[in-house]
Amino acid sequence: MKMRTSEYMVRETLISLKRHNWMSIASISTVAVSLFVLGIFMILVLNMNRMASFLESQVQISVYLKDDLSKEDIRGIGDDIRGLQGIDTVAFISRSDAEKRLRERLGEQAYLLDALGEENPLPDSYEVTVRDPSMVETAAKAIAEFSGVEQTKYGQDVVEHLFDITRLIRIFGLVLMLLLAGATLFIISNTIRLTVFARRKEVAIMKYVGATDWFIRWPFMLEGVVMGFAGGVIAAIALKLVYAAAAAKIYDTLAFFPLIPEQPFMTIIGMLIVISGMAIGALGSSISLKRFLKV
Amino acid sequence: MIDMKNVSVIYDNGAVALENVNVHIGKGEFVFIVGASGAGKSTFVKLLLREILPTSGAIRVNGKDVVHMQHDEVPYLRRGLGVIFQDYRLLPEKTVFENVAFAMQVIEAPRRKMQRSVNSVLDVVGLREKYKCFPNQLSGGEQQRVAIARAIVNDPAILIADEPTGNLDPETSWEIMDIFRRINAVGTTIVMATHDKTIVDTMKKRVIAINDGHIVRDDVRGGYGYEDADK
Numbered sequence: 001m002k003m004r005t006s007e008y009m010v011r012e013t014l015i016s017l018k019r020h021n022w023m024s025i026a027s028i029s030t031v032a033v034s035l036f037v038l039g040i041f042m043i044l045v046l047n048m049n050r051m052a053s054f055l056e057s058q059v060q061i062s063v064y065l066k067d068d069l070s071k072e073d074i075r076g077i078g079d080d081i082r083g084l085q086g087i088d089t090v091a092f093i094s095r096s097d098a099e100k101r102l103r104e105r106l107g108e109q110a111y112l113l114d115a116l117g118e119e120n121p122l123p124d125s126y127e128v129t130v131r132d133p134s135m136v137e138t139a140a141k142a143i144a145e146f147s148g149v150e151q152t153k154y155g156q157d158v159v160e161h162l163f164d165i166t167r168l169i170r171i172f173g174l175v176l177m178l179l180l181a182g183a184t185l186f187i188i189s190n191t192i193r194l195t196v197f198a199r200r201k202e203v204a205i206m207k208y209v210g211a212t213d214w215f216i217r218w219p220f221m222l223e224g225v226v227m228g229f230a231g232g233v234i235a236a237i238a239l240k241l242v243y244a245a246a247a248a249k250i251y252d253t254l255a256f257f258p259l260i261p262e263q264p265f266m267t268i269i270g271m272l273i274v275i276s277g278m279a280i281g282a283l284g285s286s287i288s289l290k291r292f293l294k295v
Numbered sequence: 296m297i298d299m300k301n302v303s304v305i306y307d308n309g310a311v312a313l314e315n316v317n318v319h320i321g322k323g324e325f326v327f328i329v330g331a332s333g334a335g336k337s338t339f340v341k342l343l344l345r346e347i348l349p350t351s352g353a354i355r356v357n358g359k360d361v362v363h364m365q366h367d368e369v370p371y372l373r374r375g376l377g378v379i380f381q382d383y384r385l386l387p388e389k390t391v392f393e394n395v396a397f398a399m400q401v402i403e404a405p406r407r408k409m410q411r412s413v414n415s416v417l418d419v420v421g422l423r424e425k426y427k428c429f430p431n432q433l434s435g436g437e438q439q440r441v442a443i444a445r446a447i448v449n450d451p452a453i454l455i456a457d458e459p460t461g462n463l464d465p466e467t468s469w470e471i472m473d474i475f476r477r478i479n480a481v482g483t484t485i486v487m488a489t490h491d492k493t494i495v496d497t498m499k500k501r502v503i504a505i506n507d508g509h510i511v512r513d514d515v516r517g518g519y520g521y522e523d524a525d526k
Contacts, residue, residue: 005403202386208344209449210374211401213367 005215012219013226016195024227027191031231031277032238034184038177039239039273045173047260052166054258059133061140063126064150074124077148081128084142086135091127098122123150134163181280188284192224196288221285228281229274236270296322296453296484297343302352304338304508312338314508316352320486322452325479327495328488329519330505336488339505340457343486344376345369357452374402377446377454377483381461383438385430391417391441392426398445416444420474436467443474447483454478456487460494468494492519 017024063081065074074092081090093101099120103110130139136154144152196203206216243266250257297320304312313335320326328336341347342354345361354361357375364372385394395413404412417423420440430438439459446454456475460468472494479485489495495502495518502517503510512520 008400201384205384205386205397206401207370208373208378209398209401209445210370210372210376212370215401215403 009218009222013222016199016219016223017226023191023194027187028227028230028234030187031184031228031280032234034180034187035232035235035273035277036238038180038184038276039235039269040242041173041176041180042269042272043239043243045169046265048169049166050260051258052169053133059129059136059155061128061130061136061143061152061154063128063143063152065124065126066148066150067123069124069148073148077146078126080146081126081143084139086131086139088129088131089127093125093127095120095122095124098125181276184277184280185284185287188224188227188281189288191227192220192285193288193291195223196220217286217289220289221282224281224285225278226281228277228279228284230277231281232274232277235277236273239273240266240270296320296324296357297486298353298355299342300353302342302349302354304335304342304347305350311508313342313349313505316505316508316510318503318510318513320484322484323479323482325475325485325498325500326487327498327500327502327517328486328505329490329495329502331490335505335508336490337457338508340455340486340488343453343455344378345372370402374449375452377449377451379439379442379446379454379456379459381458383430383435383442383462385438385441385445387430389429390426391422391428391430391433394430394441395444395448398448402449404449412448413444416448419447419477420444434467435463436470439463439467439471440474443471443478447478451483453484453486456485456489458489459487460489460491465493472498495519 063077065077069077078090078092081087099113099122102122103113106112128139128143130136140152140154143149203216240262244262247259247262250259297318299316299318302316303314306312316339328339330336338347342349342361343356345364348362352362356372359368359372359375361372386397389397392413395416396409399409399412413426414423417426420443422437422440422444425433425437430441433441439462443459454475459475460471463471468491475485475487476498499516499518502512502514502519504512504517504520514520
């Protein structure tokens with residue numbers, strides 16, 4: 001674009017924003033609010049995802065062995081498990097280790113175990129983790145078939161519920177994001193429509209003297225993009241502040257919670273929000289221009 | 296310059312605005328289009344500007360096929376045409392100079408040329424010293440002169456005026472016609488739709504009379520004629 005033309009475009013955009021400053025402020029704030037909610041949801045979904053995969057990765061299979069196995073048999077089972085596909089770690093827990101753990105877990109109530117005397121009722125076992133959480137079930141079933149294996153256990157119900165919940169959150173989040181993006185689009189295109197309407201005389205004259213469609217469109221497009229950008233920046237700043245505050249609160253009370261660290265996460269989210277603001281602004285303007293600038 | 300062959304315009308509601316119109320207007324001509332309101336004058340003007348397309352027939356303006364033109368060629372057709380309306384259509388928040396310069400800005404004319412061209416057309420219409428005024432500080436005649444300056448600043452081959460004197464008193468109308476005569480004298484074709492009888496009768500230029508969508512008369516040096524055409 002020629003230099004004097006881009007100067008003209010920028011000037012026209014600023015004049016228009018200033019001339020309709022209440023309208024502009026109203027649309028920028030609506031855009032900011034929508035993008036803020038959009039961002040909150042993005043953050044929630046991403047954190048939920050992370051928590052889900054964190055929990056999923058915690059799921060392990062306990063393989064309880066039959067009594068009276070020789071050391072070679074036990075080692076052989078361990079090797080067989082390692083030989084399966086998708087196995088991450090295999091750790092042997094001897095029956096005395098298991099008893100120690102149980103004592104620790106029972107804490108003050110460990111005396112209950114004393115009632116058993118010298119008898120240790122716990123079996124030898126392997127603790128197996130898999131690389132991909134979705135493979136837990138298959139692996140557990142395969143291992144249960146091994147001779148010398150009494151039974152395998154994993155949190156079947158927990159794992160399945162977790163998958164259901166994360167899927168729900170993803171779908172719900174996506175739907176809500178689309179709805180909000182649609183609403184923002186509508187708001188911006190409406191504002192631009194008002195601007196076009198307010199400047200219809202200018203537009204008519206431009207057409208009569210032979211301005212090209214793009215020349216007529218540019219200032220309006222820019223206006224939409226500038227509004228989207230401003231709304232996006234406001235939303236991004238607000239999101240950053242809210243996340244920092246929320247993260248501080250959560251670390252205070254739930255230290256183990258696997259929250260996504262603020263950097264670079266929030267910078268990326270902020271950039272995404274600003275870019276979506278601008279994209280929505282451009283799209284919103286072009287929608288209303290298409291309908292109201294019929295040349 | 297302007298060629299219409301068998302042009303008909305039938306609006307969606309079935310109303311026939313023009314029927315089987317054949318017109319040739321050559322370079323440098325000064326033509327009045329006369330007729331009562333609703334006779335088809337405005338439709339004629341809109342066809343030249345390609346605001347509407349004919350239902351059938353062929354139209355050539357400045358050597359361009361108006362009917363089969365691509366949408367993105369329309370601006371370039373209009374750059375060869377200057378338009379003036381009854382209601383001036385100036386931008387109230389721009390000065391006289393800016394209103395005229397606007398027409399050059401939006402077709403991305405070089406800025407160096409702008410100052411010179413705007414001053415020279417303001418000279419033509421006699422408003423050079425009022426270049427800083429806003430439209431509401433001007434009389435109706437002066438506003439129409441600004442509109443004329445804007446219409447000719449890009450050097451169009453054809454000047455199209457739709458009832459340019461419709462809102463003006465007779466004396467002011469004559470000032471406008473005088474400017475038109477001067478613009479025409481340097482070779483610009485002028486097509487003026489009007490129902491101002493006195494002007495048409497006095498100017499002694501070509502007159503195309505439209506009634507009920509038909510050309511009923513085309514006189515090389517005519518008068519308004521048809522007393523009943525302006526009921």
